[in-house]
Amino acid sequence: HLIPDDLFTAINDLKRDLNAVVLAHYYQDPDIQDIADYIGDSLGLSQQAAMTDADVIVFAGVHFMAETAKILNPDKLVLLPDLNAGCSLADSCPPQEFSKFKAKYPDHLVISYINCTAEIKAMSDIICTSSNAVKIVNQIPLDQQIIFAPDRNLGRYVMEQTGRNLVLWQGSCIVHETFSERKIIQLKIEHPEAEIIAHPECEPAILRHASYIGSTTALLNYCQKSSSQAFIVATEPGIIHQMQKEEPQKIFIPAPAINNCACNECPHMRLNTLEKLYLAMKNKQPEITLPEDIQQKALRPIQKMLLMS
């Protein structure tokens, strides 16, 4: 296909023709965020996917997010602009190894962070996201033991917040492990007026300097509420596009990575482009498909999360 010059108009036309909705995560390129019908964190995006009456869901995010939308909408066409848009955290928890790990704790409830494959979701009791993990763990009776997978950093943070002991799967996100504590402290010395805010996927060495910790949506809301005029933002810098839009007079400084690379940008999220999004809609592929048994088993823990949020 030829790529039209005005991709915004072409995508909007396709949205109408297909009765499609474009859902985008805050870590997407700014132009994708600008064409989206809804931008959100992982919880917001799954809530939108659960309630949409569109025929086609175009998911501008990574594979596990589009997969979640498909699990919630088995009869809808769910498109992901680039099928290679994976997630290091989801990859850090292979189903076979997780199954062996789970077998060692037969009495434990399994709470899995949404950043995991459909196979892991199918082995879980409840799904959570970074915005509701603490809330969900707090609803579990104290005598019930819990496995928390796959992110050890979010897991440790939930342990601190709830005072509970969780059995953690030792996974992590390559993006949120890349921040340099030394460089963040240096930045803070250069900008003493700036508040450090962080996503709970960051390591404890970063989180201990943060005056606020939350999901991408929570961070965005915090920047609007806070009287501070400057922020050092320790998460994927795609979110800064919305922060700057909402608060044009405030200053947002992306937290620096260990070796002056752009590795604070998620290489998976950034595989999606406006062009690929257009082509996905035009060609009605790449499409997300799932084996029926996995789809069915993975649905219950997601529905539980939506009820408990």
Ligand code: 13P
């Ligand atoms: P939230 O969308 O819950 O803030 O999580 C961030 C993330 O890493 C998504 O992959």
Ligand code: SF4
């Ligand atoms: Fe996965 Fe990390 Fe990218 Fe989020 S930022 S999609 S957790 S690799």
